[in-house]
Amino acid sequence: MNILISDIKILAGTRSSNSVLKGTSLASLPSIRDAYLIIEDGQIADYGGMKELKRKATSFDEHYIATGKIILPCWCDSHTHLVFAGYREHEFVRKIKGETYEQIAAGGGGILLSAQQLHEMSEDELFIVSFRRLQEVIRMGTGAIEIKSGYGLSIEGEMKMLRVIRRLKQTASIPVRSTFLGAHTFPAAYKDNREGYIKMIIEQMIPVIASEKLADYMDVFCDQGFFTVEETLRICKAGSAFSIFPKIHANQLSVSGGVEAAIHAGAISVDHLEKMDSHAIQALAGSGTIGTLLPAAAFFLRMEYPPARQMIDAGCAIALASDHNPGSSPSGNMNFVVSLACIQMKMLPEEAINAATINGAYAMGLGEEIGSVTVGKKANLILTQPVSSIAYLPYAFGQHHIENVMIGGEWVKDLNMNQQHRN
Ligand code: NIG
Ligand code: FE
Numbered sequence: 001m002n003i004l005i006s007d008i009k010i011l012a013g014t015r016s017s018n019s020v021l022k023g024t025s026l027a028s029l030p031s032i033r034d035a036y037l038i039i040e041d042g043q044i045a046d047y048g049g050m051k052e053l054k055r056k057a058t059s060f061d062e063h064y065i066a067t068g069k070i071i072l073p074c075w076c077d078s079h080t081h082l083v084f085a086g087y088r089e090h091e092f093v094r095k096i097k098g099e100t101y102e103q104i105a106a107g108g109g110g111i112l113l114s115a116q117q118l119h120e121m122s123e124d125e126l127f128i129v130s131f132r133r134l135q136e137v138i139r140m141g142t143g144a145i146e147i148k149s150g151y152g153l154s155i156e157g158e159m160k161m162l163r164v165i166r167r168l169k170q171t172a173s174i175p176v177r178s179t180f181l182g183a184h185t186f187p188a189a190y191k192d193n194r195e196g197y198i199k200m201i202i203e204q205m206i207p208v209i210a211s212e213k214l215a216d217y218m219d220v221f222c223d224q225g226f227f228t229v230e231e232t233l234r235i236c237k238a239g240s241a242f243s244i245f246p247k248i249h250a251n252q253l254s255v256s257g258g259v260e261a262a263i264h265a266g267a268i269s270v271d272h273l274e275k276m277d278s279h280a281i282q283a284l285a286g287s288g289t290i291g292t293l294l295p296a297a298a299f300f301l302r303m304e305y306p307p308a309r310q311m312i313d314a315g316c317a318i319a320l321a322s323d324h325n326p327g328s329s330p331s332g333n334m335n336f337v338v339s340l341a342c343i344q345m346k347m348l349p350e351e352a353i354n355a356a357t358i359n360g361a362y363a364m365g366l367g368e369e370i371g372s373v374t375v376g377k378k379a380n381l382i383l384t385q386p387v388s389s390i391a392y393l394p395y396a397f398g399q400h401h402i403e404n405v406m407i408g409g410e411w412v413k414d415l416n417m418n419q420q421h422r423n
Contacts, residue, residue: 003039003409004060005071005383011035011047012072012390013357015372020290020362021354023315029350029390037071039379042409047373068386069403070393072353074143074174075334075382076360076371079247079271079292081181081325082137082147083130083164085117088326101301101328102225102253110327111185114151118161127164134172137324137332139412141402143174143380144371146247146321146364148219150181155205158182162214173407174380177364179247180205180215183227183235198231202238210242216365217268221249222258229257236265247363251275252297263287269319269363273306274298281307285315290363293355294323295340301328308345319359320352339397349391381406 012031021028036053038046038060057063091104091113104110118126130147137145147165152158158180165178182201190197209215218239222232236246246265250258252272259280262270270284271292284291293306312318320341324332334356341352361371370378385403387393393401405412 001041001062001409002045002060003062003064004055004057005037005039005064005066006053006057007050008035008037008066008071009033009068009386010070010390011037011373012070012353013372014047015358015374018358018367018372018374020317020367021359022317023285023312026312026318026351026354026359027348029353031390037373039406039409042379044373044375044377044379046375066383070384070387070390071373072382072384073357073370073372074380074405074407075141075356076144076358076364076366077137077142077322077324077332077334078146078269078319078360078363079294079321079323080145080147080332081150081323082133082145082332083126083149083161083168084114084151084326085121085126085129086114086326087330088113089330091327105185105225108188111151112188114326115153115157115187118151119157123160123164126160127167130164130168131171133324133332134168137322137334138174138407139405140333140335141382141405142332142334143378143405143407144361144364144366145174146177146179146217148179148181149215150184150219153182153184153187155200155208158205159208159212159214162209166214173410175366175370175378177216177366178214179217179219180209180239180244181219181221183220183232185221185226194231198235201235206238206242206244210244215244217247218244219247219249222261223250223252223256224254229261232258232261233265236267240266247271251280255280259284263289268365271321272297273311274303276307276311281311281314281316284311290317290319290359292319292321292360292363293341293345294321294329294337295344296331296337297323297328299340299344300330305344308341308347312347312351317359317362318351318355319363320355321360321363335393335401336397339394342394343397349394352394353390379406379409
């Protein structure tokens, strides 16, 4: 099956080779105006300016005309907790009335409530609600995703979540990466026995998860009131012994030393980073770890945003992700994340798009497969409605700009027949 998309107003994210984008290179989004794109067997086969198009449109199985529209790589959402049993909108209302995230968590709400809800839901039902959520974010342009466990907080619970993520991997049309987050918080029964729970993670959970190949990565919530730097390093060391490498939650609530710990542990990414000091920024800039920013969580919790500009200017590699979860970001809409990054963190539209595509792909080990318009990569692409420019996309926040999404060469929504020419 070969497909031609012609007369594309802007084809964005065209790269002949790929690497993680750091510092000033993040602002360059290579693009072709008045472009064509050829997809063969679900992969990007060729692209260029319309004047260079050699083959006749009639020699393709399908031909789409994209006059006035932009095509860009799908969003690569490298940090989500998309597998969860229920929403927590009553906590949202409590927060409106004045309680804080930490106060709700300390009273058995928050992550612990999600753990209870997860415990009460069957594995099949958990799969169904999660699959539905995944389909929803694909329609909003997400073309690769990382999903964490962390609402199980027991061997059975964590395994149940990871098995659901494995089923999503097997059934979803997009690449899915799984992360074991047993160290999300301490379960109620271990409130006064932290060491007991850490031992359970290290001695029981990690070995069985590794033997069943249930996790691509592991994660620890290294922050005030959760896991200390020392505990984080011990848990990471145990995972690394089984070749499960970390992606760490750090510096959401305090300058915790979590960034330095993540770098020390060889983390592929360190995520959140609302609270950064110059030491943490310099350490991140000098490391091979990607800093993943989750502005939808800062927005939802009414917290300060990560200092993205300082990090980019210092030379850090920055990715953007949704943090989709019931407690701090009940939305997986990456279009909104990209808008927030520009509006609230002063990232340029090009920087935000790169951070949400190619750098997001690298933050989940998929940089060579997805995240740019590169020959040989999976054809996971966003087709916008007719729009005036790249900057219009984050500028007109909350508006619906996506006309269709292509995953592996197939459109997720039926196209308007006027736009479609079957040969
Ligand atoms: O990334 N920070 C830790 N974990 C999640 C929130 C999880 C929850 O509240 O359910 C986060 O924000
Ligand atoms: Fe998170």
